[in-house]
Amino acid sequence: MRGIGKSFPGVRALDGVTLNLFAGEVLALVGENGAGKSTLMKILAGAQPADSGEILIDGKPAQIDSPRAAELLGIGMIYQEFNLVPELNAIDNIVLGSEPGRGPFINERQARERATNVFAELGIELPLNVPVARLSVAQQQMIEIAKVLSRHARIIVMDEPSAALTDREVDRLFAIIKTLQARGAGIIYISHRLEELPRIAGRITVLRDGAAIETRTIDAFPPDEIIRAMVGRRLESHFPELPVLRADAPVMLSVQNLFHVPMVNGVSFEVRSGEIVGLAGLVGAGRTEIVRAIAGADIPDRGEVSVRGKPLRVHGPRDAIAAGIAFITEDRKAQGLVLGMSVRENVTLAHLRQFQNRELLIDRDKEEEATDRYIEELRIRTPSPEQLVHNLSGGNQQKVVLAKWLVGVANVFLFDEPTRGIDIGAKAEIYNLMVNLAQNGAAIVMVSSELPEVLGMSHRILVVRGGRIVRELSRADATPDAVIAAATGAAA
Amino acid sequence: MEQAQIHADLTTQAKEDKAKQARAYWMRVGGAIALLIVIALLVNVAAKGAFLEPGNIIRVLRQITYGCILAVGETFVIITAGIDLSVGSLISLSGVVMAMFANSMHFGGFPLILATLIVGLALGAGAGYINALPVVKLNLPPFITTLAMMLMAEGLSFKLSHGRPVPLESGDFQNTGIGFFLGPLFSTLHLPGLPIPIIWMIVIVVASSVLLMRTRFGRYVFALGGNEEAARLAGVNVATVKTMVYVISGMCAAVAGFLLMSLFSSGSPQTGTGDEMLEAIAAVVVGGTSLMGGRGTIVGTFFGALLIGMLYNVMNLLSIESYTQKIVLGAVILLAVVIDELRKRYLRRA
Numbered sequence: 101m102r103g104i105g106k107s108f109p110g111v112r113a114l115d116g117v118t119l120n121l122f123a124g125e126v127l128a129l130v131g132e133n134g135a136g137k138s139t140l141m142k143i144l145a146g147a148q149p150a151d152s153g154e155i156l157i158d159g160k161p162a163q164i165d166s167p168r169a170a171e172l173l174g175i176g177m178i179y180q181e182f183n184l185v186p187e188l189n190a191i192d193n194i195v196l197g198s199e200p201g202r203g204p205f206i207n208e209r210q211a212r213e214r215a216t217n218v219f220a221e222l223g224i225e226l227p228l229n230v231p232v233a234r235l236s237v238a239q240q241q242m243i244e245i246a247k248v249l250s251r252h253a254r255i256i257v258m259d260e261p262s263a264a265l266t267d268r269e270v271d272r273l274f275a276i277i278k279t280l281q282a283r284g285a286g287i288i289y290i291s292h293r294l295e296e297l298p299r300i301a302g303r304i305t306v307l308r309d310g311a312a313i314e315t316r317t318i319d320a321f322p323p324d325e326i327i328r329a330m331v332g333r334r335l336e337s338h339f340p341e342l343p344v345l346r347a348d349a350p351v352m353l354s355v356q357n358l359f360h361v362p363m364v365n366g367v368s369f370e371v372r373s374g375e376i377v378g379l380a381g382l383v384g385a386g387r388t389e390i391v392r393a394i395a396g397a398d399i400p401d402r403g404e405v406s407v408r409g410k411p412l413r414v415h416g417p418r419d420a421i422a423a424g425i426a427f428i429t430e431d432r433k434a435q436g437l438v439l440g441m442s443v444r445e446n447v448t449l450a451h452l453r454q455f456q457n458r459e460l461l462i463d464r465d466k467e468e469e470a471t472d473r474y475i476e477e478l479r480i481r482t483p484s485p486e487q488l489v490h491n492l493s494g495g496n497q498q499k500v501v502l503a504k505w506l507v508g509v510a511n512v513f514l515f516d517e518p519t520r521g522i523d524i525g526a527k528a529e530i531y532n533l534m535v536n537l538a539q540n541g542a543a544i545v546m547v548s549s550e551l552p553e554v555l556g557m558s559h560r561i562l563v564v565r566g567g568r569i570v571r572e573l574s575r576a577d578a579t580p581d582a583v584i585a586a587a588t589g590a591a592a
Numbered sequence: 593m594e595q596a597q598i599h600a601d602l603t604t605q606a607k608e609d610k611a612k613q614a615r616a617y618w619m620r621v622g623g624a625i626a627l628l629i630v631i632a633l634l635v636n637v638a639a640k641g642a643f644l645e646p647g648n649i650i651r652v653l654r655q656i657t658y659g660c661i662l663a664v665g666e667t668f669v670i671i672t673a674g675i676d677l678s679v680g681s682l683i684s685l686s687g688v689v690m691a692m693f694a695n696s697m698h699f700g701g702f703p704l705i706l707a708t709l710i711v712g713l714a715l716g717a718g719a720g721y722i723n724a725l726p727v728v729k730l731n732l733p734p735f736i737t738t739l740a741m742m743l744m745a746e747g748l749s750f751k752l753s754h755g756r757p758v759p760l761e762s763g764d765f766q767n768t769g770i771g772f773f774l775g776p777l778f779s780t781l782h783l784p785g786l787p788i789p790i791i792w793m794i795v796i797v798v799a800s801s802v803l804l805m806r807t808r809f810g811r812y813v814f815a816l817g818g819n820e821e822a823a824r825l826a827g828v829n830v831a832t833v834k835t836m837v838y839v840i841s842g843m844c845a846a847v848a849g850f851l852l853m854s855l856f857s858s859g860s861p862q863t864g865t866g867d868e869m870l871e872a873i874a875a876v877v878v879g880g881t882s883l884m885g886g887r888g889t890i891v892g893t894f895f896g897a898l899l900i901g902m903l904y905n906v907m908n909l910l911s912i913e914s915y916t917q918k919i920v921l922g923a924v925i926l927l928a929v930v931i932d933e934l935r936k937r938y939l940r941r942a
Binding site for chain 1: 802806807808811812814815818819821822823824825826827828829886887
C-alpha cells in the first residue's frame with residue numbers, strides 16, 4: 101500500500117500511509133484508538149474507497165473497489181466482529197457465497213470435503229454440524245480463518261484476534277498463524293496487546309494520526325519505544341485552562357463497589373463538585389459500561405451510586421435523570437438523538453414536563469424560546485430550530501445532545517467520548533462548555549480514547565482495565581506513557 | 593464585524609429555511625387536496641354528476657367512518673414502528689359483548705348507552721393491554737402478539753354468539769347508529785342532517801390529532817418510533833408509552849364496534865372479519881405514516897381513509913364489479929406510496 105489517503109467530513113483519517121507486507125511474514129500494526137488502523141484495513145478489504153494512493157499486489161497495481169474484488173485478489177479479513185451467519189453450521193458458513201454444485205443445488209459432499217480439507221490443513225477440529233452460534237468465540241474465529249483460507253487468501257488481516265480469547269486459545273491461534281505463515285501467506289496482525297507481539301510478529305508498524313510513524317523489526321523495537329511512537333508529541337494548546345479545584349469542594353458523585361458482570365467488576369471512585377475526572381483505557385476495558393451503569397442505562401448487579409451523599413435506587417435512566425445525572429452517550433446517532441426529529445424536539449425531549457402548560461399541552465413558544473437560547477449559547481449551526489438533526493454536522497449534533505441535558509438541572513455529567521468524530525473547532529467549544537459546567541459546580545466524568553484529551557481535560561485520571569480501576573493518576577503525574585502502560589498492562 | 597456578518601448570514605438562512613419548510617408543507621397538503629379535487633371532478637364527470645351531490649358526499653364520509661376510526665388507533669401504533677392486526681376482530685368481539693351486555697341490563701336510555709360503551713372501551717383497552725404485554729416485557733414482535741389476539745378475539749366472538757348476530761333488545765341505540773345532527777342546517781341541501789357516526793369520527797380525529805401533536809405523550813410516541821434507545825436514555829417511560837398505543841388502538845376498535853352495533857341493531861361476529869384491518873393499515877400508510885416508525889399524522893390518516901372511501905364509492909357509482917374494485921384498490925395503494933416516496937426523494941434533493 102503506497103501513499104494511502106482518506107478523509108471523512110472534518111477529519112483526515114489517513115495521510116499518505118505506505119505499508120509493505122512480504123509473503124510469509126507477520127506484520128504487527130499498532131496504534132492508539134483512532135490512529136487509522138481500521139480505516140486502512142477497510143480500504144485494503146474494499147469496504148471503503150481510498151481518496152488517494154495505490155495498492156500493489158505482487159508488484160502489480162490492484163483495483164480494489166469492492167469486498168468481492170479484494171477476495172478475488174486473495175485478501176482475507178477477519179474482523180473483530182465476525183461475519184458468520186449464526187444459524188448456519190461451519191460448513192455452510194465456509195462455502196457461503198461460493199457453494200459448490202450445479203445450478204441451484206448445493207453439492208453437500210463437495211462442500212463438506214472442502215471444509216474438512218481446510219480444517220485438516222490448519223490442524224483444527226471442531227463440530228461441523230451445529231449452528232456456529234453454539235460454538236465458542238475461539239472456534240468461531242477458527243471458522244473465519246478457514247473461510248478466508250478456503251478462498252485462497254494470501255494476504256490475511258486479523259483485527260484484534262486475541263482480544264476475546266483465553267491464554268490457551270491464544271496459543272492455538274498462534275500455532276495456526278505459524279501454519280499460515282509456512283504456507284507463504286502474509287499476515288497483518290492488529291493488536292493492542294503489546295506483550296504478545298514478540299511471540300508472533302516479525303516487524304511492527306506504528307500508526308499515529310493517520311500516518312505510518314515507524315516500522316522496525318521486533319527485536320529492534322522495545323515496548324517503551326513502541327509506546328512512545330504511538331503517543332508521540334502533540335500540540336495540546338487547544339485545551340482550555342481547567343478551573344482550580346477548591347480544597348473544600350464537596351463530593352458530588354460517589355460510586356462504591358459497582359458491579360455489572362462481566363464488564364464492570366467492582367469500581368469505586370468519587371468526583372467532587374467542580375472536578376473533571378477522566379476515565380482512560382483501551383476499547384473494551386469497561387469504561388463505557390461503568391458510566392452506563394451509573395446512568396441507569398444498564399442496571400448494575402450491585403454496588404452503590406450516590407449523588408450529594410444521597411444513595412440512588414436506579415431502575416432505569418429515569419431515576420438517574422431525576423437525581424440530576426446527565427449521560428452524554430458515546431454514539432449520538434444510535435443513543436443520543438432521534439435523528440428524524442427537529443432540533444427543538446430533541447432539545448426538549450428529556451425535560452418535556454417543563455414545557456407543558458396547564459392544559460397538559462406542549463407550549464411550543466416556550467420550546468422555541470429555550471431552543472433558540474441554546475442554539476445561541478452553544479453556537480449550534482442550524483438554519484432553524486425546526487431543522488431535522490439528521491441534517492446537522494457531527495459537532496452540531498453533539499451540541500444538540502448537550503443542550504438536551506442543559507435544559508434540566510443536572511449536576512453530574514457523564515461524557516462518553518464527547519468529541520468523537522467532530523472537528524477541531526467544535527471540540528474546543530465542547531471543552532469550554534465542560535469547563536463552564538465545572539466552574540458552576542458540576543461533577544464531570546469523561547470517558548475518552550483520545551489520550552491528549554484525557555490528559556488535557558482531567559483534574560484526575562482513572563485508568564480502567566478489565567472492568568476495574570487499575571491506576572489513579574493526578575494531573576501532575578499523568579504522562580502518556582504512564583497511562584498507556586497501565587491501560588495495556590505493560591510493566592511500567 | 594465578522595460576527596455580525598455570520599449572524600446576518602444565519603438569519604437569512606433561517607428565513608430561507610423556514611420558507612422552504614413552508615413550501616414543502618404546502619406542496620404536501622395542497623398537493624393532496626388538489627389531487628383529491630381533480631380526481632373528484634374527473635369522477636364526477638364519469639359518474640354524470642352523481643359523485644359531487646351533497647347526499648353522496650355525506651354517504652362517502654359515513655362509509656369511511658368506521659375504517660377511519662380504526663385507522664386513527666392504528667396510526668399511533670404504526671408511528672412507534674409497531675403494528676396491530678387485531679383491530680378487525682376486536683370490532684366483532686366488542687360488538688358481540690356490548691350487545692350481550694346491553695341485553696342483560698334492566699335499564700335503558702342514556703345510562704344504558706353509556707354503560708355499554710364503557711364496557712366496550714374496557715374490553716378494547718384490555719385487549720390492547722394484552723397485545724402490548726409480551727411486546728413490552730419480552731420484546732416480542734407485535735406482528736405475532738396481535739396476530740394471536742386477532743385469532744383469539746375472532747374465535748371468542750363466534751363462540752359467545754354461537755356464530756349468529758346478537759340482536760339488540762333495546763331500541764335506544766338507534767339514534768347513535770343512524771341518527772342525525774344539525775338537521776335544520778342541512779335541510780336547505782335536502783338532507784336530513786349530519787349522521788351521528790360522522791360526528792364521532794370528527795371528534796376522534798381532532799382529539800387524537802391534539803393528543804399526538806400537542807402533548808408529551810404524543811411527542812414520546814414519535815421519539816419511540818424514531819429511536820427507542822435514545823428515548824429510553826432521555827428518561828421516556830418506554831414501556832408505558834408502548835402499552836398505551838395498543839390500548840388506544842384497542843379502544844378505537846371498540847368505538848368502531850359500538851357504532852356498527854348501533855347501526856345494525858345487533859352485535860355480529862362477522863362485522864370485522866373482512867378486510868377492515870387491512871384497509872385501516874392501508875389508510876394509515878397512504879396517509880403518509882411510515883411503517884418504519886417515527887413519522888406520521890392523524891390528518892394524513894383521515895385523508896388516506898377518505899381516498900380509499902372515495903374510490904369504493906366511485907367504483908360503485910360506475911357499477912364496477914367488486915372483483916375489479918379490489919384490483920383497482922390494490923393498485924391505487926401501491927401507486928400512492930410510490931408517489932409519496934418519489935416526492936420525498938425529490939424534496940430531499942431540492
